[in-house]
Amino acid sequence: MKKKSFGNRFVASPYIVWSVIFIVVPLVIMLYFALTDTNGVFTLENLANIGKYKKAFGISILYAAVATVITLLLAYPMAYFMTKLKISSQRMLMLIVMLPMWMNFLIRTYSWITILANTGLINTFLQKLGLSPVKLMYTPGAVILGMVYDFIPYMILPIYSVMSKLDKSLLEAAEDLGSNSLTKFRRVILPLTRPGIISGITMVFVPSVSTFYISQKLGGNKTMLVGDAIEYLFNLGPDYYNVASAISLILMILILICLFVMNRFSDDEDGGVII
Amino acid sequence: MKALSRLYVGLIIFFLYAPVLVMIAFSFNDSSSVWVFTGFSTQWYKDLLSNTVMLTALKHTLIVAVLSAVFSTVIGTAAAVGIMALRKKITAKLVMSVTQIPMMNADIVTGISLMLLFVFVGKLIGLHESLGFLTVLIAHITFNLPYVILSVMPKLKQTDSNLQEAALDLGCTPLQAFFKVIVPSISTGIATGFIMAFTLSLDDFVISYFTCGTYQTLPIIIYNMTKKSVTPDTYALSTLIFIVIFALLVFYNTLQNKSEKKSGQKRRV
Numbered sequence: 001m002k003k004k005s006f007g008n009r010f011v012a013s014p015y016i017v018w019s020v021i022f023i024v025v026p027l028v029i030m031l032y033f034a035l036t037d038t039n040g041v042f043t044l045e046n047l048a049n050i051g052k053y054k055k056a057f058g059i060s061i062l063y064a065a066v067a068t069v070i071t072l073l074l075a076y077p078m079a080y081f082m083t084k085l086k087i088s089s090q091r092m093l094m095l096i097v098m099l100p101m102w103m104n105f106l107i108r109t110y111s112w113i114t115i116l117a118n119t120g121l122i123n124t125f126l127q128k129l130g131l132s133p134v135k136l137m138y139t140p141g142a143v144i145l146g147m148v149y150d151f152i153p154y155m156i157l158p159i160y161s162v163m164s165k166l167d168k169s170l171l172e173a174a175e176d177l178g179s180n181s182l183t184k185f186r187r188v189i190l191p192l193t194r195p196g197i198i199s200g201i202t203m204v205f206v207p208s209v210s211t212f213y214i215s216q217k218l219g220g221n222k223t224m225l226v227g228d229a230i231e232y233l234f235n236l237g238p239d240y241y242n243v244a245s246a247i248s249l250i251l252m253i254l255i256l257i258c259l260f261v262m263n264r265f266s267d268d269e270d271g272g273v274i275i
Numbered sequence: 276m277k278a279l280s281r282l283y284v285g286l287i288i289f290f291l292y293a294p295v296l297v298m299i300a301f302s303f304n305d306s307s308s309v310w311v312f313t314g315f316s317t318q319w320y321k322d323l324l325s326n327t328v329m330l331t332a333l334k335h336t337l338i339v340a341v342l343s344a345v346f347s348t349v350i351g352t353a354a355a356v357g358i359m360a361l362r363k364k365i366t367a368k369l370v371m372s373v374t375q376i377p378m379m380n381a382d383i384v385t386g387i388s389l390m391l392l393f394v395f396v397g398k399l400i401g402l403h404e405s406l407g408f409l410t411v412l413i414a415h416i417t418f419n420l421p422y423v424i425l426s427v428m429p430k431l432k433q434t435d436s437n438l439q440e441a442a443l444d445l446g447c448t449p450l451q452a453f454f455k456v457i458v459p460s461i462s463t464g465i466a467t468g469f470i471m472a473f474t475l476s477l478d479d480f481v482i483s484y485f486t487c488g489t490y491q492t493l494p495i496i497i498y499n500m501t502k503k504s505v506t507p508d509t510y511a512l513s514t515l516i517f518i519v520i521f522a523l524l525v526f527y528n529t530l531q532n533k534s535e536k537k538s539g540q541k542r543r544v
Contacts, residue, residue, distance in 0.1 A: 012357020022417040026388035081280040102520045107513045112296030210381030252384045
């Protein structure tokens with residue numbers, strides 16, 4: 001006979017109630033706003049008007065995709081080189097990579113202005129060398145740089161954690177069987193680190209595609225991303241909640257589609273995308 | 276090859292810390308410029324002590340971070356235990372899928388959906404201003420919960436369920452069995468969850484931005500400042516926070532190294 005233990009399913013009930021009220025219901029309300037007008041009458045107009053924000057969606061996806069690819073290209077070798085160091089240095093490096101994440105990202109992003117501005121550190125340096133200044137701020141490049149900078153730790157950490165658990169004997173086996181380093185990388189290391197890559201990509205892409213601060217600060221008001229559009233409309237007041245909800249809804253669906261597609265690429269059985 | 280890889284690691288770290296170095300340098304500037312370094316002074320650190328707006332915001336941030344971490348750790352740990360005990364696998368799967376939503380979703384969507392709920396309910400009960408301390412706390416608990424659950428869950432899976440049964444057979448009440456057997460074996464998971472919750476809350480800007488109303492936390496104040504112009508006292512505060520976190524991390528690291536050495540010795544014996 002099984003005794004009644006404290007590991008009883010009822011202890012989950014406060015959380016289940018909480019998650020229904022504060023996770024499910026808010027999304028239902030958002031859906032309701034997206035499908036009604038300001039008087040609460042059903043309409044599809046908000047969704048039909050999304051076309052106006054086609055450009056914002058396009059730019060957001062493009063910038064976020066470029067930023068994600070650059071982040072991956074920078075982070076992968078970093079994670080690889082980290083695993084080659086001795087354990088104590090690896091742990092120290094992990095802390096060094098994580099430390100900026102604990103600092104306010106607004107301030108860190110803002111600091112880039114001091115570096116990139118026309119009279120900023122880079123251009124002052126260029127002028128000292130006798131070169132002409134380059135316009136760096138308020139360009140697409142600056143926005144993408146901001147995304148790469150703010151989210152690169154989220155790419156390094158999952159890749160590193162998968163790579164550090166890689167079975168060394170598999171690499172030796174590949175060598176013994178005559179693989180050169182390129183084949184070894186392509187046939188052994190890359191497939192085995194795929195779960196880390198997948199979670200890294202999602203953890204960088206999702207915040208990049210929905211950001212509104214980075215674009216405001218580093219892109220000036222020239223680049224309007226989806227996040228900027230949502231933030232702008234919500235600040236206009238309750239009359240604009242419906243349109244803003246419709247855009248948020250579409251953004252959410254887009255992200256879900258991306259995650260779904262990414263999950264197809266991962267063999268992870270738990271279906272867990274994060275870490 | 277080795278030198279090259281070291282150079283690469285160094286460059287990435289330089290990239291990560293360049294803005295931080297800029298921030299620290301300009302916190303010691305003797306003019307109010309964050310553009311031109313005119314000379315060394317510590318006046319911004321003195322100014323900081325009299326900047327009540329910033330200090331109040333810091334207090335708000337800490338209150339919300341501590342409370343939301345405590346609440347989410349308690350509710351989340353109970354939730355993890357309960358979800359593991361759910362008999363119907365389909366219910367457990369459903370609950371876990373809902374749990375993943377705040378982690379997957381963009382912060383802006385989470386923030387807006389919560390704001391809509393609060394405004395909606397506020398209107399229903401006739402509140403003039405529905406956003407404030409309580410709403411920002413609820414929002415933080417909500418986005419912290421999944422991280423707590425996902426740090427406790429793996430530890431629970433590793434614990435031997437026979438131990439609990441044994442405790443019960445030996446006359447423990449279910450509650451005693453829980454605190455004497457289960458809690459010690461999942462304590463590292465609970466601690467990780469708590470630390471994650473605390474830091475996520477401390478750092479959150481987007482969700483707070485939509486749910487805090489007039490109860491402004493530090494990231495909100497910083498956001499408002501960067502809309503106009505940032506003064507070096509913001510940099511001074513960030514530098515201080517940086518130093519505190521750095522010290523904590525180094526402390527934690529040495530602690531971990533020590534405990535590892537100890538357990539290593541035990542194993543050898």
